[in-house]
Amino acid sequence: MNLYIIDAFTNEPFKGNPAAVCLLEERKGDQWMQNVAMEMNLSETAFLYPLKDGYELRWFTPVKEVDLCGHATLASAHYLWETGIEPKGKELRFLTKSGWLSAKMDEDWIELNFPLEKVEPCKVPEPLEDALGVELLFVGSNRMDVLVEVESERQIRELQPNFTKLATIKARGILVTSRAEEEPFDFVSRCFFPAVGVNEDPVTGSAHCALAPYWQSKLGKNHFLAKQLSVREGILKVQIQEGRVLLAGQAVTVVKGELR
Structure with missing residues (x-):
């Protein structure tokens, strides 16, 4: 299966935040995903699994799964559009541990719809x-x-x-x-x-x-x-x-x- 590394929140290589993105062909166990994230050794590795009305999306640091991640979600959307898996004009939906999130194109920017987490x-x-x-x-x-x-x-x-x-x-x-x-x-x-x-x-x-x-x-x-x-x-x-x-x-x- 393909695995991409995408720099997010930048338009220049080697800037922003790198995330690995992997589109799963079949569901994988938590330990397998954690092992891949440890191997990648980036702040986040994103795993996508196709659903009827979007994608399941999970994020792993090298040591544990997290509940919310922006740059790896942005990288996931970029991956789906750039590879042609999804048409660029389509709004994408992701089912995550923080509920449904979405991504859409706004000219050459990607806009994510995320929960407000007031302190x-x-x-x-x-x-x-x-x-x-x-x-x-x-x-x-x-x-x-x-x-x-x-x-x-x-x-x-x-x-x-x-x-x-x-x-x-x-x-x-x-x-x-x-x-x-x-x-x-x-x-x-x-x-x-x-x-x-x-x-x-x-x-x-x-x-x-x-x-x-x-x-x-x-x-x-x-x-x-x-x-x-x-x-x-x-x-x-x-x-x-x-x-x-x-x-x-x-x-x-x-x-x-x-x-x-």
């Missing part, structure tokens, strides 16, 4: 401030992650987290954000997931399901242009609409292979 203020986890090494302006959490606002974009760029300490926090990941310092961007972020085997994720679509409503409350707007400040960097168009988050990005295929 609420929470008690600061004991090792958090020490692990990040910066003053925290806000700390909140949702069902998956802890979100932290810090003073400046410069602080985010210079972060050198203690991943051993971050991994002890009971959350999928730590999302660190601030206002953007350069136009046309509204906010920036870096995202750390050592608890699920990914110290830093290059570009994290699902994190923006929390970042969007957080910055909506601070900036008083529903449309955002966001940048994730990893070494590879990535750009996302983000919109809140009818209680959902629309995430738009681009993608480029860098590897076409065969899983034997």
